[in-house]
Amino acid sequence: MKIKSVKFEKTYYRYFEPFTISLGTHEDQENIEVRLELEDGTVGLGEASTLFVISGETVEIMMQAEKTVQEMIVGEDVESYGKLFSRLQQLRATPAIKAAVEFAIIDAFCKRIGIRPYEFFGGAKDHIETDLTVGIMDLEKTLKKVKKIYEDGFRIIKIKVGKNFKEDVERVVESKKIAPEAVFIVDANQGFTPKEAIEFANTLHSERVEVVVYEQPVNRYNIEGLKLVRFNCPYPVAADESIFTKYDALRLIKEEAVDFINIKLMKSGVSDALAIVHLAQSAGVQLMIGCMGESSLGINQSIHFAAGTGAFAYHDLDAHLSLDEKTFRGDFRQEGPHIYL
Amino acid sequence: MKIKSVKFEKTYYRYFEPFTISLGTHEDQENIEVRLELEDGTVGLGEASTLFVISGETVEIMMQAEKTVQEMIVGEDVESYGKLFSRLQQLRATPAIKAAVEFAIIDAFCKRIGIRPYEFFGGAKDHIETDLTVGIMDLEKTLKKVKKIYEDGFRIIKIKVGKNFKEDVERVVESKKIAPEAVFIVDANQGFTPKEAIEFANTLHSERVEVVVYEQPVNRYNIEGLKLVRFNCPYPVAADESIFTKYDALRLIKEEAVDFINIKLMKSGVSDALAIVHLAQSAGVQLMIGCMGESSLGINQSIHFAAGTGAFAYHDLDAHLSLDEKTFRGDFRQEGPHIYL
Known part of the structure; x- marks a missing residue:
């Protein structure tokens, strides 16, 4: 089943209380939700979340990978997820996006074949x-x-x-x-x-x-x-x-x-x-x-x-x-x- | 002298002929120009250029580092470039931007003190x-x-x-x-x-x-x-x-x-x-x-x-x-x- 679309959306959360580690304090968190849809309407979801001090990614940077990801996977068979994962390896600057997109692919694939991701x-x-x-x-x-x-x-x-x-x-x-x-x-x-x-x-x-x-x-x-x-x-x-x-x-x-x-x-x-x-x-x-x-x-x-x-x-x-x-x-x-x- | 502003701008170039290496072929190149201005009007310039297959950076991704860079260096003394370079080390996902911004800082600093960058x-x-x-x-x-x-x-x-x-x-x-x-x-x-x-x-x-x-x-x-x-x-x-x-x-x-x-x-x-x-x-x-x-x-x-x-x-x-x-x-x-x- 072919992948029809993949879209990124920013989300925003506040921490209940400021969270401090040796690298700094965080009061809120911006993430990206990845929504992947197959041609039969099956939807796979993923989320990218990272800390700038750890990976150098920001939510703005990650959003810009949307087009690249679309070019890599839209129109491809979700069953060929191994091939798609190889392509996604090129997302060196944005590993959190790689994670979210890979999971969205797995999520859609699992729904298609009737199992849950942990299976x-x-x-x-x-x-x-x-x-x-x-x-x-x-x-x-x-x-x-x-x-x-x-x-x-x-x-x-x-x-x-x-x-x-x-x-x-x-x-x-x-x-x-x-x-x-x-x-x-x-x-x-x-x-x-x-x-x-x-x-x-x-x-x-x-x-x-x-x-x-x-x-x-x-x-x-x-x-x-x-x-x-x-x-x-x-x-x-x-x-x-x-x-x-x-x-x-x-x-x-x-x-x-x-x-x-x-x-x-x-x-x-x-x-x-x-x-x-x-x-x-x-x-x-x-x-x-x-x-x-x-x-x-x-x-x-x-x-x-x-x-x-x-x-x-x-x-x-x-x-x-x-x-x-x-x-x-x-x-x-x-x-x-x-x-x- | 304080840094008043830093701005990114996309540029586009065509290769005279397609350029092929073992990793792929390129027909055009999108770069980013960094323009840094001091409060006295001195301007420092830099350019970021990279290949996605090498670094995972795209020009869209790099553009998104603009705000982060502004937060890191605007309002700071250009003479404290060592301190600024330490901050810019956090741009792990976008090393080409780090290069361009660092050079723009050096360029402005050199103009201020009346030497050329190679000096x-x-x-x-x-x-x-x-x-x-x-x-x-x-x-x-x-x-x-x-x-x-x-x-x-x-x-x-x-x-x-x-x-x-x-x-x-x-x-x-x-x-x-x-x-x-x-x-x-x-x-x-x-x-x-x-x-x-x-x-x-x-x-x-x-x-x-x-x-x-x-x-x-x-x-x-x-x-x-x-x-x-x-x-x-x-x-x-x-x-x-x-x-x-x-x-x-x-x-x-x-x-x-x-x-x-x-x-x-x-x-x-x-x-x-x-x-x-x-x-x-x-x-x-x-x-x-x-x-x-x-x-x-x-x-x-x-x-x-x-x-x-x-x-x-x-x-x-x-x-x-x-x-x-x-x-x-x-x-x-x-x-x-x-x-x-």
Whole structure:
């Protein structure tokens, strides 16, 4: 069935509260919805969402890829999605658009053949558990937020750090005390030097905090620094900003630089994300899946990908919970941390 | 002196004849002119030019960076260009825009202080010699073009290959015969496998063709492949598509993957290009400078950069000679291959 049209539309969301990471503060989020229609009227949807400080994409830049994408895929058979994905690899400057368009193609294809996207991806699981993320804020607010999250049933709590060593240690250690059964993902978003990163981890470890993933402790380009931290730190170290493409993943694996890779569809597209799953599984590198600022529509993509492949030890798919979204558009059901397909 | 405004404008040029490389054929070129004005009326100009197949940027995408750039630099002192360059590093998705804006800043700054850009860059030379490039075309047309170029005085001739092994060998070998005093740059634009690339070089070598740079023989992501070719080939091997940022350059150097790096301002911006010069010189890696589809305005940027730093063994700054441009806008004088500042 041929693809009749593909259209981009800007969307705007406010965060319920400003969200701060070591790279900056965000109060709102502009995304792009991709609507793809087949000649028989079947519609596939996708969402692109990114942060300028991470990828250099803005929503205005991404909108301009619409014409290019139309030229690449309109008039083509949706069944030849593999061929279309190859073409879309050229969207080097706009990986989030690549992700949204690839997912819209998969969505339309799945509707045509009568399966759901997570089945397309392998149907490994129909339930996943997500963490919830606490941005950088003062100790009091951090603890209030952790208490709320814990009461809501979340047992994997992600805490942003990397801005103030001493305060960050205190925030994590005190959080641990009020969420005794929780495990923690700690994400520095490149905020530490390698030696600071090692010291930070050892300090948390001496306080018996169970950190299950230590994300991007150092600068994205400092692969040797990541490796240094990995080999001198009691916690599993993950690359996030350091890895966008499958080529980045292969390099990290070859250099033995990380224990974990954080896959985000918005960095890699669906096609490279699949390749990274295979690379990581072959190498014994563990996987988590993360998000940018997706609404329920975009988080839905990652949920189906994660559940279908069953490849992820941890799921950090919580952006939609922070956005003031009028209409829930996910093809999943959520109860606290539990997501059911 | 504060920056009062910065504006982008699209420009359009036709190539005198279609230009084919292993990645595709181009008949026209859309660029962006950046016009920066200081509060005292001083104007700085820059040009962004790129190829979608190389960088994933389109002119539409690049236009959308205008607002972002305005937010970054309008109202700031042009004398603090180092600070501004740091901010512009965030333009990860649009390196050609980074280049154009950085040059416009330098241009305005130089006018203010009464020097020319090549002096800003070190004033090492006031004359450089460029090659001229022959795209992929049949043997007869190739020879006709080489003959013309040779008669025009060019003694460095660049030939695009990587599409048809046998025809490419013949095109280079026969070109050598009608341009006996010329040396050749051979550019495969990723068109070969490593083994093909080695075989190709050995074949040319057995025919006594003097190839002074063998550009990007294999896929951009195949750094080990580049290294394999480098260590099994009689000619100096250069990375082009494999290197955009200073981080890419450092990796290539650390992996001993290349003899040469092809710097293009459009891939790196002025700031990273300067860093790459220092990295390469420290490592004993040689440098050439190339271009995308710049008009005389954009080529002017690379000429000033190249002459000022004096860092380049070869200059491939010829795009403006292939474009049907109404008004020459370079701050240089050209006689055949010779460019004078």
